[in-house]
Amino acid sequence: MCGACGVLGGGPDWVDRVGNPDGVGHAAGLTRGAERQRRINLVNLMLRDSRAQLIEMGTMLVLRGPTGRTEVVDSLMHVWAAVDRVAARPIDPLDTGLLDRLAQA
Amino acid sequence: MDTRVPATLLTGFLGSGKTTLLRRLLTEPGMAGTAVLINEFGEIGIDHLLVRAVQGSAVVLQNGCICCTLQTDLQQGLRDIIDGSFAGTFPPFQRIVIETTGLADPAPIVQTLVLDPMLKHRLRLANVVATVDAMHGAGQLRTHEESVRQAAIADRLVITKTDLADPAKLAALQADLARLNPTARLFDAQADSFNARLLLIEGLGDPATKLAEVQHWLRHADHDHCDHAHAARISSFSLRIEATVDWTAFGVWLTSLLHRHGARVLRVKGLLNVPDAAGPIVLHGVQHIIHAPVHLDVWPDDDTASRIVFVVQDVDPELIRRSLLGFLAAAEAK
Numbered sequence: 001m002c003g004a005c006g007v008l009g010g011g012p013d014w015v016d017r018v019g020n021p022d023g024v025g026h027a028a029g030l031t032r033g034a035e036r037q038r039r040i041n042l043v044n045l046m047l048r049d050s051r052a053q054l055i056e057m058g059t060m061l062v063l064r065g066p067t068g069r070t071e072v073v074d075s076l077m078h079v080w081a082a083v084d085r086v087a088a089r090p091i092d093p094l095d096t097g098l099l100d101r102l103a104q105a
Numbered sequence: 106m107d108t109r110v111p112a113t114l115l116t117g118f119l120g121s122g123k124t125t126l127l128r129r130l131l132t133e134p135g136m137a138g139t140a141v142l143i144n145e146f147g148e149i150g151i152d153h154l155l156v157r158a159v160q161g162s163a164v165v166l167q168n169g170c171i172c173c174t175l176q177t178d179l180q181q182g183l184r185d186i187i188d189g190s191f192a193g194t195f196p197p198f199q200r201i202v203i204e205t206t207g208l209a210d211p212a213p214i215v216q217t218l219v220l221d222p223m224l225k226h227r228l229r230l231a232n233v234v235a236t237v238d239a240m241h242g243a244g245q246l247r248t249h250e251e252s253v254r255q256a257a258i259a260d261r262l263v264i265t266k267t268d269l270a271d272p273a274k275l276a277a278l279q280a281d282l283a284r285l286n287p288t289a290r291l292f293d294a295q296a297d298s299f300n301a302r303l304l305l306i307e308g309l310g311d312p313a314t315k316l317a318e319v320q321h322w323l324r325h326a327d328h329d330h331c332d333h334a335h336a337a338r339i340s341s342f343s344l345r346i347e348a349t350v351d352w353t354a355f356g357v358w359l360t361s362l363l364h365r366h367g368a369r370v371l372r373v374k375g376l377l378n379v380p381d382a383a384g385p386i387v388l389h390g391v392q393h394i395i396h397a398p399v400h401l402d403v404w405p406d407d408d409t410a411s412r413i414v415f416v417v418q419d420v421d422p423e424l425i426r427r428s429l430l431g432f433l434a435a436a437e438a439k
Contacts, residue, residue: 014388014395015356030381035353042357042436076356077393080364093361093432094424105435 015076043079045105049098052087054079109229110187112201112218113305117236118245118252119207122265126236126294127204130301140186140198144179144206179203179214180221187227200305201228208251211235211258212371215391230396231307235259236294239270243278246285256282257339257371257416258391259289261304267295287341288322288374288414309387309399319387320405322374326414339371342422344429346411349380354436358429359395367393369420375413376405385409 040061043054051066054073063079064070065086073079084090092098117123124143131139183203189195205214211233218230235255238245242264245252256262262282267275282291292299308318326343355377363370373395375388387399415425 014397015353015360038353039357041439042354045435045439046357046361046432076360077364080361090365091361092365093358093428094366094420096424099424099427099431102431102435105438 013075039076043076045102046091046093046098047083047087048105049095049101050083050087050089050091052083107229107310109227110199110201111231111305111307111310112183112203112228113231114203114205114211114214114218114233115236116205116209116211116233116255116259117207117263117265118238118242118249118255121207121236121238121242121245122263122294123204123207123236126234126263126265126301127202130202130304133300133302136302138197138199140190140195140201141204142179142182142186142201143204144209179217180224183218183221183224183228187224200231210251210254212254212392215258216394219394219396229310231310232260232304233258233391234261234263234304236263236265237278237282239264239267239275239278243274243281246281253285253339254371254418256289257286257341257418259286260308261292262286262289263292263294263304265294267293283325285339285341286372286416287325287343288372290321309389309396315387315399316401316403316405319376319385319401322414323376323405323408323412326374326412339416339418340422341414341416342426344413344415344426346378346413346430346433348433350377350411351433351436352377352379352382352386354433355429357436358432362425362428363390363393363395366417366420369418370415371418372416373413375411376401377411377413378409388413 036056040054040056047053053064055062055064061073062070063073063082063086066088067086069086071082071086073082080091115123115127127141130136131141183201186195186198186201190197203214205211215230215233217224218228219225235258237252237256242252246256264275264278264282270278279291282289292303306314309315359373370392373388373390377386377388379386383400383402385401385404387401389396389399413429415422417425
């Protein structure tokens, strides 16, 4: 985890708002902790059917699968790639079952 | 200020006039200082000889295609040009044009330019320019997936040989291209007003032209969901969101979409109303790659709704619409 870069780490990403001078809403007074927690919550919203969960472990972000397998992640794209490896099923934001459940959330 | 050298990708199907256009571009006033990298397919390449007649600093990648077998050659060729200019073994240059083979898929080449650890600090992708033959373009779009993908990904479409084409067929081709890729600027290579240098005007990459570029997108993206009988089953559609867009939720959704379906999301261009941003945000990308957002000081028109244009292949536009709106609503409730 690189504390100098994006909220999830790695280099500045197009999604990053904090720690990225070109980020959207960079000057809006967001804190790194609040943005990080918001992103974790939203990733877990997308993961609700996968039985995987993104959790904070100290300064690290870890993806934990249903069998207890874990993987440290450092960017959003890395999260989705890790989900393919540790989750019960891959994430597909166009899956109609997921869309039905999101509508009920 | 971005000091990286602009790189223009010149693509187009076999025989569509890429090299002719490149020669014309290089002879325009003020085009000295253009480095050229040409990819030819075949044992005896001749395109580079045609270009060398007008431009001494051309590098040729031969016997393969840079979108697949010659990816590392592309990286190395560009690095050699950059290193050579520093070492004095290659003429100094202010811009670079990369001409692909007629069968190349431009998307992997874009990814190379954006992701290569060294190149991304030296070069910035300016525009993808695609040539389309007025005589044969319509047929190629129907039968050759490569041709459709080139046209779908382009920022600038140049119809060549228009003086040879039947006016009705030409009008149909123009309309077809406008439906396939509504936000691209369309040029007629034979028009008196056509100046090849216009292809190098960067649009989003230039602070002086970025607003006009977005205005062009918005003017041409007001149609909804067009399906085509193209070889590649590509459709374009626009999505409008009246409420402000939660940037974090949008980022989570789009990265998950591109992870799963990036190969089939050929282009995304959007103007977003994000509540805590100082002005509208412009987003654009090719397949898995999303470029750094561009900030505008003012809205391009009176309409402050967010508008996103997708060009997709074998993806149901209604599913994308439902997924994005559903995720944004669920995120807001959380």
